[in-house]
Amino acid sequence: MYRKLIKPLLFSLTIERAHRVALLLLRGIGLIPGGLWLLRKCYAVKHPALEREVFGIRFPNPVGLAAGFDRNGEALRPLSALGFGFVEIGTVTPRPQAGNPRPRVFRLPKDRAIVNRIGIANRGLDATVRHLRRGHEGILVGCNIGKNTDTPPENAPADYLRLFRNLYQYADYFTVNISCDNACHDEKTYTRGHLLSILDPLFDFRRGQSEYRPVMLKISPDLSDEEIDRVTDVLMSTPLDGIVASNGSHGSRQGLRTSRTSLDKIGSGRLSGAPLTRRAAEIVRRIRTRSGGTYPIIGAGGLMSPDDVRAMLDAGADLVQIYTGYVYEGPGFAGDICRALIADAERAAQAQAAVPVPNTVPDAPAGPNSSAGPDTASGTDAAAPERPDAAAGMTTEQQARLPQEPATKA
Numbered sequence: 001m002y003r004k005l006i007k008p009l010l011f012s013l014t015i016e017r018a019h020r021v022a023l024l025l026l027r028g029i030g031l032i033p034g035g036l037w038l039l040r041k042c043y044a045v046k047h048p049a050l051e052r053e054v055f056g057i058r059f060p061n062p063v064g065l066a067a068g069f070d071r072n073g074e075a076l077r078p079l080s081a082l083g084f085g086f087v088e089i090g091t092v093t094p095r096p097q098a099g100n101p102r103p104r105v106f107r108l109p110k111d112r113a114i115v116n117r118i119g120i121a122n123r124g125l126d127a128t129v130r131h132l133r134r135g136h137e138g139i140l141v142g143c144n145i146g147k148n149t150d151t152p153p154e155n156a157p158a159d160y161l162r163l164f165r166n167l168y169q170y171a172d173y174f175t176v177n178i179s180c181d182n183a184c185h186d187e188k189t190y191t192r193g194h195l196l197s198i199l200d201p202l203f204d205f206r207r208g209q210s211e212y213r214p215v216m217l218k219i220s221p222d223l224s225d226e227e228i229d230r231v232t233d234v235l236m237s238t239p240l241d242g243i244v245a246s247n248g249s250h251g252s253r254q255g256l257r258t259s260r261t262s263l264d265k266i267g268s269g270r271l272s273g274a275p276l277t278r279r280a281a282e283i284v285r286r287i288r289t290r291s292g293g294t295y296p297i298i299g300a301g302g303l304m305s306p307d308d309v310r311a312m313l314d315a316g317a318d319l320v321q322i323y324t325g326y327v328y329e330g331p332g333f334a335g336d337i338c339r340a341l342i343a344d345a346e347r348a349a350q351a352q353a354a355v356p357v358p359n360t361v362p363d364a365p366a367g368p369n370s371s372a373g374p375d376t377a378s379g380t381d382a383a384a385p386e387r388p389d390a391a392a393g394m395t396t397e398q399q400a401r402l403p404q405e406p407a408t409k410a
Helices: 002-011 015-031 035-043 076-081 124-132 153-167 192-207 225-236 260-266 274-290 306-315 324-329 333-354 396-400
Strands: 052-054 057-059 063-065 086-092 105-108 113-116 141-145 173-177 215-219 242-245 270-273 297-300 319-322
Touching: 002 015, 015 035, 015 076, 015 105, 035 076, 063 333, 076 086, 086 124, 086 173, 113 324, 124 153, 141 153, 153 173, 153 192, 173 192, 192 215, 192 225, 215 225, 225 242, 225 274, 242 274, 270 274, 270 324, 274 297, 274 306, 297 306, 306 319, 306 333, 319 324, 319 333, 324 333
Parallel strands: 063 086, 063 319, 086 141, 141 173, 173 215, 215 242, 242 297, 297 319
Antiparallel strands: 052 057, 105 113, 113 270
16 A cells, blocks of 8 residues: 555655655554554564664664654654664754755655755754653664754764763663764764764763663765774774764765756755665675674665665674665565565574484494483583573673673663
8 A cells, every 4th residue: 555555645745745744644643542553563573583682782673763764753652663673863963953955855766765965954952852751661762963063073072972961861872973964074074083082971971870871883885995994993992882884975976877967956965775785785894894793783774675684684784774765665664674584584494404413422232221321412411502691682892891880781
């Protein structure tokens, strides 16, 4: 019904108007008795094979909604009912800001892509806190935080810290967005000094809290390989918990199917969607290799099909986030991905079960008086399998980066 009826109606509207309509519909369904149950019944998929434990948090499935859709935390319950394992709200700024003049978001249907120059429009910290105070028990929420456009670069750390402190009790994890348009300052953005000026105050505040909130860093796909390596090195030398790779691209639009005339008419903006599929996976693979697979990665960018998600997970992502794919594929997209991952897990289990187990029992005289030796599975001295350290589901390296004071993770 979505592809035949709802999608044509939504695509007949400007993308921002369609976005507002979708949010209103979701919020309305959430207010109707039984509405959330109906959404879960139609869209949500649950299965033990989908569960992931990442930076100490148990995710019901690895498919999250990226920041940008629910900027102010208004529709968490209906979005969760659509089958998302987690929802990232924002980008939130300390003060409300209207963003850039409209029109500022454009579909590229031939490329299954979007161009946007919204400029981090949101209602600000206070409005977001009001929405989150309503409660979101059982829903994993990430907060994507950024500075206000009119905040000078030297004061950016204060904006991030204010958001972090005031949202700390409401979020399950944080994403520090330094790749947004108003936080990028060319070559200075990804220098070690600039990164630490923003991150260190957050780490200092977290050390004094009784609960642990993971902190992720969101990066741009336009970084060179050398810059990606430098950011990864910063990650490995600080208490940062992982990386979100990646944001939309300001890079070249060569090779797009949309005509040059249309692109010139649209003008500037970040490109997201299918044109980013390959580069986003390359970045994730590079970070995974550089870090030795030690740190969590949330893969984002160009995930337009279950196959794209498989490729991203194979590249080394622990979790994924979708946005443009959700716009094009509709409310059933998260469920489609989850069903594909369940099918993969079941095929892998069947293949493993079909592998014959080699007989390692030594030859022994047959007969009723023969008994299993101590090296057999039935022997009393059979070695038990080693159990990994599963404290909070974290690796030894991650535990080493926890606060020294007694603390419990969310």
